[in-house]
Amino acid sequence: MTRDYSQFLPPSASGNLPRKKTAQLEKLGWKPFFSQQLSLDDTSHLSPVRVTEVHRTGLHVLGEDIDTLLPPGPEATVGDWLLYDPQHPASSKVLERSSVFERRAPGTDRKRQLIAANVDTVFIVSSCNKDFNIARLERYVALAFEAAVTPVILLTKADLCDDPSSYLARASEISNRVLVELVNALSAEPITKLAPWCKAGQTVAFLGSSGVGKSTLVNALFRGGVTDTAAIREDDSKGRHTTTRRQMHFTPDGCAILDTPGMRELQLTNVETGIADVFADIVDLAGHCRFRDCHHDTEPGCAIQAALDSGDFDPARFARWKKLAAEERYNSSSLNERKSAEKAFQKMVNAVQQKTRKQKG
């Protein structure tokens, strides 16, 4: 009798899927990270599929010879990988994500909203003009770090600027973990400059303010031939027409570009570790302050104040870190926490006003 020992062996990079199947999935962005999550039992009756669009009526998924709409059920977003169960499509399992962009919904319960999953690289786009803002770039880099996505900063409109190298120098100081590229998005440059991150099987996304050139860059990657960006009209469950945009496109090079409305509106919430990564040097220093809850203002034994005094530290960068960290605390706090903070503040204002009145009277 031949025994099957395979279940005792560590999962292989290609998992338990046949080579032909893997090759098809790799075009959609399949990686060893996902195959390693599959058991033999899974692959016997389930198929990996990737979510390319989220509709009110369900999830549009692509896989090996699969192009279908799953009914609502799995808590998934664009870019997610699911194990499609043809018998019970609504209970298809979501595979663990290699990265995820998410945000907290406004309101009391602050429910988590998934924006995009399994993105490999995010291009943070700004222009060599008055759009350029270090604080904003730092915020986007923190978001990327928090999502576990590699950020690359692209500075567009280099062709319209007299001294692009000064912008390059300033952006390069943000973090030694982030590469910065100058680019003229209207030329052929994007194809060559972005090529290292836009290979077949890679998934990329773009972040940046309006007008910085995101669409122009995407168009360049499609060699001007984006065919499926146009709005698609579909019927929702009540037979009404709704307009949606295709949210994942594949370039001629086979790179997936993830473009969801949510990505464009991303705010800074729950990015505490991302901020700590961007400002790792400051966080390191703060660890040397005498008090664990040091505010780095006037406390004795403050390592940050000492570094600022000695001129080792850029005070503007320190100020940006303080602002970003405070904003993050505010955005991530619950509505109740905010209300009680506002109440406490109002109480203090009232007390001060009363005291002033008494002094006057």
Ligand SMILES: Nc1nc2c(ncn2[C@@H]2O[C@H](COP(=O)(O)OP(=O)(O)OP(=O)(O)O)[C@@H](O)[C@H]2O)c(=O)[nH]1
């Ligand atoms: N000269 C020059 N013009 C550029 C460059 N990048 C973008 N533009 C122009 O800037 C304008 C805005 O570019 P878009 O690509 O629409 O900007 P966007 O970031 O997609 O903007 P939203 O769609 O509002 O988010 C367009 O007129 C582009 O032609 C560049 O590198 N050089």
Ligand SMILES: [Zn+2]
């Ligand atoms: Zn301190």
